Amino acid sequence: MEIKLFNKWDTTEVVVRDPSLRGYINIAPVFVPHSAGRNSKKMFDKAKMNIVERLANNLMRKEHNTGKKHLVLSTIEEAFDIIEKRTKQNPVQVLIEALENAGPREETTRISYGGIAFLQSVDVSPSRRLDTALRNIALGAMQSAHKSKKTFAQCLADEIIFASKADMQRSYAVRKKEEKERVAQSAR
Template identity: 30%
Template sequence: MPRKKKAVIREVLPDPIYQDVVLSKFINCLMKKGKKSIAEKIVYGAFDIIEEKTKQPPLEVFKTAINNVRPQLKVVSRRVGGSNYQIPMEVSEKNGQALAFRWIITYARARNEKSMDEKLAAELIAASKNEGASIKKREDTHKMAEANKAFAHLRF
């Protein structure tokens, strides 16, 4: 955290094909070692597969998948009186979107399909239908927050 000035939040340019800022942020999140062109090829290849399989616009499938995976609550560990408590907190829209991106990418990489295009397409299709590993992660997070609702008064 800076002492003098607030950190400047840079504006993300929309992606070249769909002109969408959220998709551009997703591509940046998928990117490894600065190889943006490869990340773009993976995402656009996955979008082609999504369009082929679902016969729907891939951007709509992507948006519904992100909205389905985005959590409303999370638990934050806080030390009070020598013991740690898992305190449920509401997730901001920006942070929730980042968590959704991270979970979708993580579980897409863990899938068994051949190429990353196919893995990402399968995970996005599953998430848009409210199934799959990333949806299970959101449900587990919500269950944990619900179970620790008694510690909500320790919020900071």
């Protein structure tokens, strides 16, 4: 029997093109991406968690959705249906492309030297890059759904599609990435 995500999408054909993110994006086949916190005890075990579940956990950040994982998973399933209809691609592949485009490769850190503080440009680890991309995609979807006629699933689908196309005008996550990289560029 073949295991498909939400009993609809095959994740075995999904490809992670970015070599630095390959070890951190888990696309192992599961029916429902819900591990019940199994990977929360050890430091870097979140890399073992399915990427769709990590997206769901990021969508539960704000007080309105806290603890409502079943609701968030059904919203993600609805968003994936919309993505599949619009792009005619596997929505998990579109999500992976969005994460690759939305993760900043460079950012700044604050360094104090002799009483003077200045910003220094640093490379971003793949784990932090993925965390930032997931957080910004979730925040972008929440902000566009706030006081909007669109449903949350439609806003999430829009954010993922625009981020997968690296559309800086319409994707909050890609806009934030470009902003961070621009600040890092000036701090070199």
